[in-house]
Amino acid sequence: MSTTLQAPPAASRPVIAHVGVPGLRLVRSEIRKVTTTNAWWLFGLASLAFTGLALFINMSEAAEHIRRARDTAAVFKPGRGMDAAEIAAARVEFAQLHDLQLQAVNAAGNIFTSGQFFGLLLVMLLGALVITNEFQYQTATATFLTTPQRTRVVFGKLFAVLGLGLVFWLVSRAVSFAAGLIFFHNLGLTNSLGEWPVQRAIIFNLVAYLLWALLGFGLGTLIHNQIGAVVTSMIVYFGGLIGGIGVFSLIREYVIHEDWVLTSAVVMPPIASQIMVSPEKLYAEAAPWWAGVLVLTGWSLIAGIIGIVINRRRDIA
């Protein structure tokens, strides 16, 4: 370094203004932490890529379903050896598959929420990183020197994480809106955006983005080790669905032969999430949608509160 250094002249203390709204300063600081590293655009790109991929799959599938529904030449033929009840069920299914309006609404629900599966995982991981980064990169010292009230720091991060969840949802939805509107226009169909099932799917898609971001944040608060928090998040996300269904079915089968066992599978976060976003019951014994909201919020709160309590006493070294 060739710059010549000089001690500042004595007794010329700068006047440093107080700027910002006290509560919002921390949120602003946290948002700047996210936007000044590569994480946000890497995650953003990943989110866009998954949304694009999901759009492609959902639109191909929807095109196929709509083509079938428009095929007026098809007539219902009962299968050989069916009894009366089976024939009735098959007739209902045939009618649904050839109900153009119903197929258009289903297609709209899928297309306008495209990219949800990986989008939720990404906001969850981002939520975990917002807090574990401080320990991974030893910035916790500077952060807690500036704001020694550690719980306030956690709340500043909380609002930043919810904001991030909202932004990821908005971007993902903007892309799928554009693609969806073109898709339905080309097919000469209504986009079904006026239909409640479609509106519901989009609203609960937002709720899911916020709640998964919150859950990731809760896990990050609890588990400060970055790899630990990320691995735990992945296990909860992927393992919870498959493992959850398996374990609860086995309990129902061999231990407690009651239907409430299957209903209580909602305690697994991914199942809670699926139950929440599905317009119809996910399975016959599934809990109501609001139980899904409560479960996701509950897990986030439990992890977050334990994390905050530990964090208040933890040595930062």
Next chain:
Amino acid sequence: MADDGIAVSGLTKVYKNVRAVDDLSFTVSPGRVTGFLGPNGAGKTTTLRMVLNLVRPTAGTATIAGRRYADLTDPIRKVGALLEASSAHRGRTGRNHLRILCDAAGIPVGRADDVLAAVGLTPAAGRKFKGYSLGMRQRLGIAAALLGDPDVLILDEPANGLDPEGIRWMRGLLKSLADEGRTVLVSSHLLSEMELLADDVVIIAAGRLVRQGPVAEVIDSAGAAQMLVRTPRPEALVAELGAAVTATPVEGGALRIIGADGPAIGAAAMRAGAEIHELTVERRDLEDVFLQLTAGKADIR
């Protein structure tokens, strides 16, 4: 304490198998540079982290201007701190690192560029932290400490990694900050630098206070002056001086004697029949006194 002094009282930190800081009490006055000295593992960093509410004391208290750090309103406008194991995100620029702190403290973000200029880091302000050299990282830490133009500075080995020019700059900076009436507490292993810089010293070893006071007083208090003796019969002289005196050979065949003054050595030499070829008073420096005071307590725990 109503002024901007630091008061540490009965501070103790016990980790699983080590008493890192052990019933430590001392005070730091405003308007002076106070050197915080101790061998590796003495507990300096742990003490400073407890003062700054980053590590939870097992017992005791630490206050700045009469208040605990966590109770200060706008702490970084009151206290600027640089600690080891304090860092920035690898992928973030130095300027953005400081702006984040500005945001959180309600300081205008333009202040980041002011302090970057003050530490000579302007050319690297837009570069990522991972590309910074050790000294540049240290300068960024000092910049962060200056952000709020604080009344109290607490610096843990700030000279670490600084080039000679940087060290001289730091000396001037800390002296001028103290001259403005601010409190400056700085830990260091560079004892000759500390002798130039510090007004007071606090010396600790094995977590306990060894000595505190103005540099000159601490040097004088460490006992009689140190004498250099040259004689053809050193063994006889040492035997005559007795066990209360430490004698260490130095190069050139002379002996360094601590614990006996000129007349005592002269008398002993005469009794022992040891001819004296040279007898000089060695001015003691902080390093000698430090090594003497911490002798036997400096083992890594």
